[in-house]
Amino acid sequence: MSQPISTKPPSGMRDFLAADVVRRRHVLAVVQRVYESFGFVPLETPTIENLGTLLGKYGPEGDQLLFRVLHRREKLQRALAAGAVGELDLADEGLRYDLTVPLARVVANHRDLPAFFKRYAIQPVWRADRPAKGRFREFYQCDVDITGTRSVVADAEVCGAVAQVLRELGFSDFRLLCNHRALLRALVAEAGIPPAHEALALVVLDKLDKVGVDGVQRELADKGVPAAQSGALLRLLAEAREAGALARRAAGDGAGAEGARELLALFAAAGGGPAAAHLTFDPTLARGLGYYTGPIFEIACSDLAGSLGGGGRYDGLIGMFGKQPIPAVGFSLGLERILLVMEERGMFPPLGIGPQVLLCRLPDVTAAAAIGVATALRAQGLRVEIYADEAKLGTQLQYANKVAAPFAAILGGDEVAAGTVALKDLHTGEQVVLRVAEVGARVSRAHLPPR
């Protein structure tokens, strides 16, 4: 213990002091209220999952980003003695990587859930990504999912729920980008890209908004997709964006046409709800994750590289847990990105935290008497801190400013005897003597400043 210990959080992790916490809570309270208004119910799953649950769901890149929990005691010693050569020998548990795979596990585990399980989840996830500005290793996701139905109502409702969250937070200029995996796969095939390269093409295409057309073509070429094929794909994607192209495709045959019809049905259904003004067909939207099977979604917001959230239909994932296949669709909002934009744009209302009243104690007042008055004030619904040490009144009032308390209640022996306090408004400087029972009404009446 002789050398100083670092007092910083680990790389990519953050401490949230009160001002951060209340902003995070403000957003999460809106998310929770809106998700519940759509009839979703909460689910919380553990931080640690068996690696058997996590591995193979996020692609090889995802598996590499899992935080794994080291074996302990005998199990660790046995692994080392047997000549451990890698991660799988040293860990069989890892930290939650998203909220969708744990949901799939829970749905597979519980046979008594309603036919449609509408759950929301607001929890942190962990990814051992290289930390960067705005990219963290611990971050919150806010998910809604509906399992047990292929109905377009479900797809439209998850889109409506996230759109309503963003609207109630004060966002108006976001687009809810939609595409369909079957449509995208049809275009990949039409471009002459063989099925073996399809997954690769989607992963690379997902980076289009970051690296541009040239970047996509270059990366595809590096990975063995000839320029003729990638050029054809990019041309088909550009055509797909033209007016009427989606309707024309929906009139055709095959899986791509079926996907186009599903998208049109989604636009029609979601058009009845809060997503209406935000729905945007984007034929280049790919989504990196492998498990999507139908419509896919992403929230785009001007000023922001990357998205505020994304989702889609994944009818195969729950079946991977060895029980019958169960269709599902979901949408995930990223808390950290939302906070980032709201901070940049000054979208937070005044959020009060900390004591409303600092109780200042003069030397002739016992600790018990001060605590008695504080107890009476708290019973009136006030947030009250007692200045802990014995100190001059000036020191105590300075501290009241430091903790941004709008009022100081000054308590001397005379006030204790009379059942009063001297209540000082720290913004106006005005001071009045009030009965203890009157303080709550006086403080609540005051216009509290933003912090």
Place this chain on the structure above:
Amino acid sequence: MSQPISTKPPSGMRDFLAADVVRRRHVLAVVQRVYESFGFVPLETPTIENLGTLLGKYGPEGDQLLFRVLHRREKLQRALAAGAVGELDLADEGLRYDLTVPLARVVANHRDLPAFFKRYAIQPVWRADRPAKGRFREFYQCDVDITGTRSVVADAEVCGAVAQVLRELGFSDFRLLCNHRALLRALVAEAGIPPAHEALALVVLDKLDKVGVDGVQRELADKGVPAAQSGALLRLLAEAREAGALARRAAGDGAGAEGARELLALFAAAGGGPAAAHLTFDPTLARGLGYYTGPIFEIACSDLAGSLGGGGRYDGLIGMFGKQPIPAVGFSLGLERILLVMEERGMFPPLGIGPQVLLCRLPDVTAAAAIGVATALRAQGLRVEIYADEAKLGTQLQYANKVAAPFAAILGGDEVAAGTVALKDLHTGEQVVLRVAEVGARVSRAHLPPR
């Protein structure tokens, strides 16, 4: 992926479905409100901490119970190539073990905090304990701490805050046990136990309520403390419990007497607040953790082996982070134990969750029209689920019962055209046709049943 994956959470971990989540939230909302009423502000620290932060704070047993995060990629390969022989070679990060050590790190890291940092934290912690009934590997703690002062006001306020939480949750029969480390150390010395055995004696004594007097003497004997010494200690502890013994000791000299005086001052101060009726001097209370330096606390509740929470003064811990020493005192409530007792005693009020209205759609209604009506109902503050599939009305109403919705709103083409719904009270069976705009008032007026 061919063999079925386990769908259970890992050993000692739990999934919380909606009914669990709302009970947990009910308790945490009271904790948060009461802690804030005492002027505490929230702090959230990351799940993952550097092992340098965690190791050496909880004693050797605690170090063994840490979840450690396995090195990744090159770092892991280097460690294995260099012949890793144990945990320290394979990990330099671990999961949060309590909320006190991260607080100490944060206080040492931030020089701009108020002179007294009053923070609360409500977060999960992880301990690789052997799972047992009521003992989990992931569980929530609810802590209040005040740093920067040695004042008895701080000790009394943390006791008052946890007492008020328990009272507002409906507990009345709990005792807030208090002792003082200096008092206890004086008794250990008087019993003839040498300083080298003092820490050991406290750890064993901490198990007194579980293993009894004989168990303590046996374990102390096993660890090299002669029966004469342990017998003398137990005799002194019994005497210390007699009426007037604390006051007599407070009149004496030395660190033990100083501890007794501090305890009497604490009783006097806290007597002015909500802890008053619960304060109980218990000279055998030891607390296992090594870092306590002054008063120590624990909540005892009839019906419950073990405690609902504990705490104490730890004036040395923050200084371990290599900066100047900063005194501190805190109290931690254990959420899981509180929930256990509240469930056994039926202390929860009715807690509503899930849809208040299931919107049932007849075949002549489009998805868009149903979503339009749901949107209007949600704007009235209602929680509304749309039955997703196309199905007979009877099937839809059965589902309404399954999700415990108190009302069904039945929507056919006629209702859509008229701007109405047929609202069916699923408890009385009564059905009325209402304008969509009237539904919110009607549902809110209904007596909602407990779930």
